[in-house]
Amino acid sequence: MSGPLDEGGDFMKALLLLDDGFEDVTVHYLWYRMQEAGWGVCLASPVAHILTGEHSYRIEPDTTIHEINPADYDLLLIPDGSCVERLRLREEAVDVTRTFVQDGATVAAVGHGPQLLISAGVLDGRRVTCAPGIRDDVRAAGADYRDEAVVVDGPLFTCRHRDDLPLLMPRLLLQTRVSPRN
Numbered sequence: 001m002s003g004p005l006d007e008g009g010d011f012m013k014a015l016l017l018l019d020d021g022f023e024d025v026t027v028h029y030l031w032y033r034m035q036e037a038g039w040g041v042c043l044a045s046p047v048a049h050i051l052t053g054e055h056s057y058r059i060e061p062d063t064t065i066h067e068i069n070p071a072d073y074d075l076l077l078i079p080d081g082s083c084v085e086r087l088r089l090r091e092e093a094v095d096v097t098r099t100f101v102q103d104g105a106t107v108a109a110v111g112h113g114p115q116l117l118i119s120a121g122v123l124d125g126r127r128v129t130c131a132p133g134i135r136d137d138v139r140a141a142g143a144d145y146r147d148e149a150v151v152v153d154g155p156l157f158t159c160r161h162r163d164d165l166p167l168l169m170p171r172l173l174l175q176t177r178v179s180p181r182n
Contacts, residue, residue: 012040012075013042015096016044021082022080023162029162037173079110080162085112094120097117101117101156113159114134118141126144128145131161155175
């Protein structure tokens with residue numbers, strides 16, 4: 001395997017949170033692009049059964065969120081889709097998200113993904129973009145909403161829509177290569 005290494009010489013790992021109702025294109029794009037770049041990608045869900053996306057694609061998670069130690073990962077990926085509504089109701093998903101942000105780790109959220117960041121209470125004062133339908137929620141959480149394809153605020157990457165993913169990935173991969181998690 002070749003790809004980015006963390007400071008300990010191990011291959012870098014991304015954690016992709018998902019649940020039923022994930023936005024199929026977003027999840028598969030993130031999953032495969034990270035693997036192409038040499039990353040290990042772990043799919044984690046609150047439940048240990050096969051999940052179904054909004055367009056009926058099925059994915060079996062690698063593990064449950066409850067079993068995750070955020071310190072074992074260099075990057076958190078939060079996809080778009082109605083799965084975010086389910087994830088934000090699960091305290092273990094909220095806790096993992098909050099830990100990543102509080103530890104200064106890289107986090108990327110697409111479309112409705114910032115809803116999980118809202119529930120984690122980590123958007124106050126941050127610059128973000130999101131799906132237009134949740135922009136008022138993002139503002140109410142104290143974030144500086146930007147109607148842009150991709151917004152980067154330190155280690156927090158937000159992407160407005162799946163159509164903007166080709167603008168997100170080069171920036172995300174460059175940043176994580178330059179500044180891996182400590």
